[in-house]
Amino acid sequence: MSLLNISCKKATYLISKKEQGKISLFDRLTLWLHLGICSLCKRFEKQTGFIIKQAKHTHTEEKLSEEAKERISKVLDSSY
Amino acid sequence: MSPSVQATDWVNKYGDILYNYTLKRVSDKGLAEDLVQDTFLSAWKSRDTYKSEASEKTWLFAICKNKIIDHYRKKSTSNVQYAEVDTSSNFFDEAEHWTREDQPNEWGINYHQPVETKEFYGILDFCKKKLQEMQQSVFVMKYMDDLSAEEICKVLNISSSNYWVLIHRAKLQLRKCLELNWINS
Ligand SMILES: [Zn+2]
Numbered sequence: 001m002s003l004l005n006i007s008c009k010k011a012t013y014l015i016s017k018k019e020q021g022k023i024s025l026f027d028r029l030t031l032w033l034h035l036g037i038c039s040l041c042k043r044f045e046k047q048t049g050f051i052i053k054q055a056k057h058t059h060t061e062e063k064l065s066e067e068a069k070e071r072i073s074k075v076l077d078s079s080y
Numbered sequence: 081m082s083p084s085v086q087a088t089d090w091v092n093k094y095g096d097i098l099y100n101y102t103l104k105r106v107s108d109k110g111l112a113e114d115l116v117q118d119t120f121l122s123a124w125k126s127r128d129t130y131k132s133e134a135s136e137k138t139w140l141f142a143i144c145k146n147k148i149i150d151h152y153r154k155k156s157t158s159n160v161q162y163a164e165v166d167t168s169s170n171f172f173d174e175a176e177h178w179t180r181e182d183q184p185n186e187w188g189i190n191y192h193q194p195v196e197t198k199e200f201y202g203i204l205d206f207c208k209k210k211l212q213e214m215q216q217s218v219f220v221m222k223y224m225d226d227l228s229a230e231e232i233c234k235v236l237n238i239s240s241s242n243y244w245v246l247i248h249r250a251k252l253q254l255r256k257c258l259e260l261n262w263i264n265s
Contacts, residue, residue: 043186047191063099064095
């Protein structure tokens with residue numbers, strides 16, 4: 001029975017493997033059992049899933065400074 | 081691309097988007113500028129051989145992506161200490177259960193509803209940059225550039241188990257950082 005019991009540390013590690021489709025059948029079973037009884041790890045899975053989805057579209061806009069643009073243009077012009 | 085194209089036009093047209101893209105993947109503005117400059121320079125030198133099978137923008141982004149990966153690659157061979165990751169985190173106790181201070185708390189949000197606020201992305205960006213450099217590289221390559229685990233291991237010269245440890249640590253830290261700065265603020 002203890003073979004099927006995994007710690008929260010192990011469970012959170014396996015969550016990434018599952019998410020990336022790199023989990024063994026046995027690990028999938030132990031993770032499933034753990035998530036059935038552990039609300040904290042379940043929450044971790046939901047929250048990190050959310051973060052990953054959000055990370056895909058990033059929205060802060062930063063502009064290249066005018067000086068940098070000018071400098072780069074000059075570098076290009078003088079590169080031949 | 082037409083031979084009459086002006087360097088200035090080009091930099092004005094694509095400078096900001098390339099810079100923005102790069103800055104999200106490296107933590108330093110000066111470095112991001114250098115990488116953008118390198119990108120333009122490589123593109124500029126090969127502009128005569130460029131054939132318009134892909135759009136100009138796609139072509140520039142491909143070059144830019146390679147410059148960033150090159151940067152990571154150089155970093156990982158010059159700083160060997162990055163390969164060693166502290167796995168004895170404070171997130172879990174000796175029994176490997178969540179510690180009270182690091183356990184995930186309820187966020188009270190709809191996890192299926194994307195958040196589009198500038199504030200959120202500002203915090204996510206901040207938290208990402210607080211990650212140890214290798215964790216950041218792995219996270220960005222995996223979740224923003226969509227590279228496979230195998231490609232990432234090859235580029236960063238790390239083992240597969242190292243990769244999973246880095247992903248694990250990055251997520252633990254990002255989650256905690258977001259909870260502190262976004263949820264509890
Ligand atoms: Zn747990």
